Amino acid sequence: MKLEMGHIFIKDIVFSDTSKIEDGVLYVSKAELEKIVLSDEKLKEVSFDVAKPGESVRITPVKDVIEPRVKVEGEGGIFPGVIAKVGTVGSGKTYALKGMAVVTAGKIVGFQEGIIDMTGPGAEYTPFSKLNNLVMVCEPIEDIKPHQYEKAVRLAGFRVATYLGELSKSLTPDETKVYETQTIMEGKEKYPDLPRVAYVQMLQSQGLLHDTYVYGVDAKQTLSTIMNPTEVMDGAIVSGNCVSACDKNTTYHHLNNPVIHDMLEEHGKTLNFVCQILTNENVYLADKERSSDWTAKMCEMLDLDGVIVSQEGFGNPDTDLIMNCKKIEAKGVKTVIITDEYAGRDGKSQSLADADAAADAVVTGGNANQVIILPKLDKVIGTLDYVTKIAGASDETLREDGSLEVELQVITGATNETGFNKLSAR
């Protein structure tokens, strides 16, 4: 499977009467976007704002971050099964608007969303402070249930991102990258001497407000399965969860998964990237056993030499992570696991809620309990009403001088478990 990714660099976002992209500037019509968002009767109001790198702006509560893309050639469309019709994606040609994102914000369940600071110490911990962000804050109709609100905001974000992506369809990309993978047998013949490696991605799937969707299917109801690594670049996996901000994979993370990009970079050089394996993180223990059994079984059937396993979240998924690791290793397949840590504010506590001797190759995304002071910023997009309620904050969070004393948990993407961040340890 071959996918050509065309990158169009966006250096600024400007509100305008008509929407277009010209000389690297994205002009957006609020009226047009509003129509797209409010086509869902569950949403009554939306406001748009732009946050640029270096500005004294705090975005909170952040729900999702999305990179606009468009399918230019090939089968299917962006966000298959969600926005586009179901159809296998990952081949042909796709354009992405780089250097920008659509950020959805709103008090969905209030206490569980994150912060993106565009300047100051907090900005250092989130990759999204480096982007021009088009922020949309959606207000729901009265008496809506949290999960209905979550769904409405989730889909509105994808609709807006798709609309913006479409604006680039006739442009010439600033940069093009080509990703090519082989079928199982082709790969074996082409790279007979390279180790056969797969990427096991664990998806958050604990129930409403904690879900991830694959081609529109709730991952909770899936058996472990395989995909071509380029499929995620067309939005095959989207985020639908409100779990703690630091280690949830936003849709942006899925589209730009660094594990996949790095493995494709090494494909044919130091390893044979056989496939991506998807598995879930359910709350029911029998589901965990079944999913990890299937993952290990597939690793064996694919004759793999090694896998990289990435987790999403903390606590409950630690058990899935260790089950996957133990069972895959028991099949004679080497594992490297990527996780993050909740090692207490002093970093001295046990990092994970589960452990096993088989987990002897671990990459960390940092300690989510680490305390950080976020200075008062000039402007807030969204609301600070809930800042003491988000995971990693407390009643003492908002200090007299307006600064916030919080744990890294509150910052969107701070300890991301696909490695889309700067923190780690040696």
Next chain:
Amino acid sequence: MDDYIIITNNPMVVEEFGTEKEIEFYDVDYENILVKVRDKIYKGHELLSHPLSGSVKPGETPYKSIMVSKRVGSLEEKYVKLIESSIQTVGKFSFKPTINDQKTLKDLQVVDRTLLNSAIASADA
């Protein structure tokens, strides 16, 4: 009747399933719900749902609902290990805010019930 028992401190779970499911309600904190579950496990009940389900961290939500088997068998080491390490993890979250805001408490009850629903869906399937 189902073959599981729900151990909970979430009043919304009692409201929703009170008559149709077997529920043991305890007016205790998150950590002590885990202790109640540990007692069950030592008596030979199987642990059916993960004690740390949800990504609202212990100490940030007062509510927890966990499912154990009605059937009593022999003590299983894997469940002992899981519940003990979960209790240890809860202890690590040293700061325990007092949440008095009714809207937030309701939200937290909804999230806990939602996670339980997810386990029930699997158990009843």
